[in-house]
Amino acid sequence: MNAHTSFRATDFSATMRQRQWADASPQAMLCRRVIDETHDVKTFVFSAASDRMFCFNAGQYVVLHLMIGGAAVTRCYSVSSPPTRPLDLHITVKRTPGGLVSNWLHENLRSGDEIMTEGPLGSFKFDGSPNQKPLFLGGGSGITPLMSMLRTLTDRASDLDVRLIYCVRSPRDLIFRSELDALAARFPNLGVTCICSRKDSSWAGRTGRVDGPMLLRLVPDLGERTVYACGPEQYMKTLRDGLGEAGVHTRGYHEESFGGDRGGVAPDLESAVLSSVHFARSGLEHCCAPGETLLEAARNCGVYVPTGCQQGICGTCRVAKLSGEVAADDLGGLTPEEKSAGFVLACCSRARGAVLLDL
Numbered sequence: 001m002n003a004h005t006s007f008r009a010t011d012f013s014a015t016m017r018q019r020q021w022a023d024a025s026p027q028a029m030l031c032r033r034v035i036d037e038t039h040d041v042k043t044f045v046f047s048a049a050s051d052r053m054f055c056f057n058a059g060q061y062v063v064l065h066l067m068i069g070g071a072a073v074t075r076c077y078s079v080s081s082p083p084t085r086p087l088d089l090h091i092t093v094k095r096t097p098g099g100l101v102s103n104w105l106h107e108n109l110r111s112g113d114e115i116m117t118e119g120p121l122g123s124f125k126f127d128g129s130p131n132q133k134p135l136f137l138g139g140g141s142g143i144t145p146l147m148s149m150l151r152t153l154t155d156r157a158s159d160l161d162v163r164l165i166y167c168v169r170s171p172r173d174l175i176f177r178s179e180l181d182a183l184a185a186r187f188p189n190l191g192v193t194c195i196c197s198r199k200d201s202s203w204a205g206r207t208g209r210v211d212g213p214m215l216l217r218l219v220p221d222l223g224e225r226t227v228y229a230c231g232p233e234q235y236m237k238t239l240r241d242g243l244g245e246a247g248v249h250t251r252g253y254h255e256e257s258f259g260g261d262r263g264g265v266a267p268d269l270e271s272a273v274l275s276s277v278h279f280a281r282s283g284l285e286h287c288c289a290p291g292e293t294l295l296e297a298a299r300n301c302g303v304y305v306p307t308g309c310q311q312g313i314c315g316t317c318r319v320a321k322l323s324g325e326v327a328a329d330d331l332g333g334l335t336p337e338e339k340s341a342g343f344v345l346a347c348c349s350r351a352r353g354a355v356l357l358d359l
């Protein structure tokens with residue numbers, strides 16, 4: 001009998017208290033099952049490698065730490081299962097053409113494998129307060145954190161008035177299609193609209209791209225709703241423009257971008273030559289190579305910085321800058337308050353002159 005089968009129902013509340021997953025230090029998770037969702041999406045079902053439970057908010061993500069081809073890599077994946085089912089944790093991964101980790105997971109991760117995971121992380125959270133009317137807007141694989149939110153509500157048999165608008169390229173890209181149909185049939189206050197951007201003879205539903213007028217047609221009470229939006233950066237931009245175009249101020253707007261633009265900050269080669277990073281707590285000093293990020297500088301000195309997306313989105317590599325200037329181009333990974341408190345993202349910041357970090 002292993003640690004998982006030995007778990008007893010009477011242990012439930014004690015184990016629940018023990019589980020302090022919020023400390024976010026990397027820990028092992030055991031892959032229990034792999035589910036084929038669509039032609040290029042799989043769900044990986046994990047349980048904790050110890051007999052603990054997962055404690056997180058719907059909407060949060062985990063960072064996977066993997067060794068691929070001898071190199072350490074990390075990527076963020078939103079939890080698609082709800083916190084109301086704390087015994088296992090699902091991530092739902094879409095293959096990215098040419099992508100390292102998503103393809104590796106699809107081709108290699110099997111039931112019985114253990115991987116290191118950090119989390120839960122992220123401030124994209126659904127609080128489920130009873131006086132809101134949520135509008136979930138999902139683009140492609142961005143449905144994953146929204147599915148966690150939706151499953152939380154339906155597990156609790158909530159009668160909240162919820163709308164989901166889910167945009168994909170074609171019908172075969174619809175993830176969780178049968179579950180969404182079943183939930184919409186069971187919960188009269190849940191409205192699900194799927195939209196395909198490409199015309200397809202097998203699709204009788206809506207086609208086109210979401211813009212302001214379409215949003216208002218589909219959700220006439222848009223201004224009374226709290227929006228939770230997630231998808232690739234381009235989709236998020238279209239949504240923001242659409243809401244602006246509709247001239248509607250929603251009750252609240254929360255978003256998570258999955259990235260997509262690998263542009264990042266252009267290396268400032270001239271100033272980088274003269275730049276250095278000083279690690280205050282480690283007592284180390286490093287002369288930067290041209291274009292080197294703070295993250296690369298830290299790694300080159302053996303200073304540990306937790307990382308996730310490495311595109312300036314997730315905020316995992318946030319670090320306090322004690323003095324000096326950096327050239328940075330984050331993609332929303334820092335709040336304005338964090339920026340004014342002196343935090344920078346190590347993955348997308350480069351020193352300009354001497355920089356002192358609280359590391």
Ligand SMILES: Cc1cc2nc3c(=O)[nH]c(=O)nc-3n(C[C@H](O)[C@H](O)[C@H](O)COP(=O)(O)OP(=O)(O)OC[C@H]3O[C@@H](n4cnc5c(N)ncnc54)[C@H](O)[C@@H]3O)c2cc1C
Pocket residue numbers: 061075076077078079091092093094095096097098099100101102103122141144145256257258259262309313314
């Ligand atoms: C908070 C958060 C949550 C997320 N949740 C999910 C989720 O639930 N499900 C999901 O599927 N994804 C999710 N993602 C996206 C995920 O983290 C990965 O970005 C995605 O799986 C692609 O990773 P990859 O390693 O396969 O691709 P990468 O190797 O990172 O490549 C991405 C793309 O860039 C191209 N590329 C690679 N290297 C270069 C280069 N040097 N120059 C130019 N182009 C290059 C590749 O060809 C590919 O098209 C999330 C991201 C964030 C930030």
